[in-house]
Amino acid sequence: MVTVAWAPTARPETLRLRADLLARIRRFFADRDFLEVETPLLGAAAALDPHLSSFVVGCDGVADRDLYLQTSPEFAMKRLLAAGSGPVYQICKAFREAESGRWHSPEFTLLEWYRPGFDHHRLMDEVDVLVCGILGTPAAVRMTYDQAFEELAGWSPRDADMGMLRRAAREQGLAEDVGAETDRDGLLDFLFSHTVQPGLAGRGAVFVYDFPATQAALARVRAGNPPVAERFELLVQGVELANGYHELIDPAEQRRRFECDQTRRRERALPAYPLDERLLAAMAHGLPPCAGVALGVDRLVMLAAGASSIDEVIAFPISRA
Amino acid sequence: MATIGTNEMRVGVKIMVDADPCVIVDSDLVKPGKGQAFTRVKFRNLKTGRVLERTYKSGDSAEAADVIDTDLQYLYADGEFWHFMDLASYEQLSADQNAVGDAAKWLKEQDTCTVTLWNGAPITVTPPNFVTLKIVQTDPGIRGDTASGGTKPAMLETGAVVKVPLFIEEGESIKVDTRTGEYVSRVKEGE
Numbered sequence: 001m002v003t004v005a006w007a008p009t010a011r012p013e014t015l016r017l018r019a020d021l022l023a024r025i026r027r028f029f030a031d032r033d034f035l036e037v038e039t040p041l042l043g044a045a046a047a048l049d050p051h052l053s054s055f056v057v058g059c060d061g062v063a064d065r066d067l068y069l070q071t072s073p074e075f076a077m078k079r080l081l082a083a084g085s086g087p088v089y090q091i092c093k094a095f096r097e098a099e100s101g102r103w104h105s106p107e108f109t110l111l112e113w114y115r116p117g118f119d120h121h122r123l124m125d126e127v128d129v130l131v132c133g134i135l136g137t138p139a140a141v142r143m144t145y146d147q148a149f150e151e152l153a154g155w156s157p158r159d160a161d162m163g164m165l166r167r168a169a170r171e172q173g174l175a176e177d178v179g180a181e182t183d184r185d186g187l188l189d190f191l192f193s194h195t196v197q198p199g200l201a202g203r204g205a206v207f208v209y210d211f212p213a214t215q216a217a218l219a220r221v222r223a224g225n226p227p228v229a230e231r232f233e234l235l236v237q238g239v240e241l242a243n244g245y246h247e248l249i250d251p252a253e254q255r256r257r258f259e260c261d262q263t264r265r266r267e268r269a270l271p272a273y274p275l276d277e278r279l280l281a282a283m284a285h286g287l288p289p290c291a292g293v294a295l296g297v298d299r300l301v302m303l304a305a306g307a308s309s310i311d312e313v314i315a316f317p318i319s320r321a
Numbered sequence: 322m323a324t325i326g327t328n329e330m331r332v333g334v335k336i337m338v339d340a341d342p343c344v345i346v347d348s349d350l351v352k353p354g355k356g357q358a359f360t361r362v363k364f365r366n367l368k369t370g371r372v373l374e375r376t377y378k379s380g381d382s383a384e385a386a387d388v389i390d391t392d393l394q395y396l397y398a399d400g401e402f403w404h405f406m407d408l409a410s411y412e413q414l415s416a417d418q419n420a421v422g423d424a425a426k427w428l429k430e431q432d433t434c435t436v437t438l439w440n441g442a443p444i445t446v447t448p449p450n451f452v453t454l455k456i457v458q459t460d461p462g463i464r465g466d467t468a469s470g471g472t473k474p475a476m477l478e479t480g481a482v483v484k485v486p487l488f489i490e491e492g493e494s495i496k497v498d499t500r501t502g503e504y505v506s507r508v509k510e511g512e
Binding site for chain 1: 328339349350351352353354355356357358359375376377378379
């Protein structure tokens, strides 16, 4: 007889904990007069970030072209903000092709929210209240991206050229790993995940903020020497839990970044996706100054449950979908 | 030569790392929400047994290692090589000291061993988990002492030395767990 793996991979008590956390999150936002919203999971446009890959869905008889499972609800939520929604939050599924591992699932649950009038520091305050309330950890420590490297790796990436970054990798015994990496941000990502994150593993909640301008994604860049992206990440026990921005609201700069990402996708022979003209039109109409953040709900449950694999907190992970 | 992409680097897959054949024992995705994805792989070097880590950028690949495990019968050693035979094809293979390593002290003629071949040549020899070997030298036994829990060294016919209970006599055969090198039980003649 063939045994079919039909049962959930999450234990009943973990599923109850998950339901309880979702209820607490909704209460947190209801208490703060947020509007809970739902936006399409199937969109006509996709994120253009070369490090994200979208599932393409053929929609014969429904749409006149392919649709894309959204990697986050960001673009659609910003259109609601431009329409005057005020503070909004959403708990939804997000999809990222080729992301599977102990902390990753190609289908996962995101909590995303936006605060008109906030900058990234005020939003970090709010993230701190929510996350520390749920995990029972002390208030988060804050350090800039540069300070995180200085404190945990012992050197500063500020102004570091490729030679210095390769040398830093060599001193950590990681020279073989980075091999022929030619992209400075790729090398920084590698060093952050291999030298900074392990050092944060023994800590509670830490906000890392003010990223290199080249890693701004959809955050504003603050002029200075060097300029920095007003972006933050929340790491708990070294695990990336949330990523937020003081949002870019300038449509011309947004179009320039989209086109730049499209060029990078072409150079790397990655699939081309349509650019989100609806988001750009909404930004041209006027996106209010705001800050926004996306938080991985599965990882939050993992941390609360002390789980070591994301499959332990999802009833039916991709292997049993 | 076949290559293994980062998305295929799963536990049990055999790849070449720094010109040595290795087997993947753990693999995980390392990916910031915004940024470059990596696959962190833990692997065992099949020649040295050492476990090391390496991180591959997503989309990178490693050469597949042409490694297979075969069950072969141990025939004899000639002082330089250990000779094995495939019982199905009667084909013979010889392994050198590097491949046999510590397994040498458990090899008894006609026992079936797992011989790992890389590009057709033996690189490691794994003895059976349990072997029955005769004691060629040990101090006289203390008859009837099955309760004190004391042990004494005993040399086996293959040259291995294991700790045995005090009541075991020279000339007896014993069963040994080759993974731990520990005495398991006495084996009566004919078993």
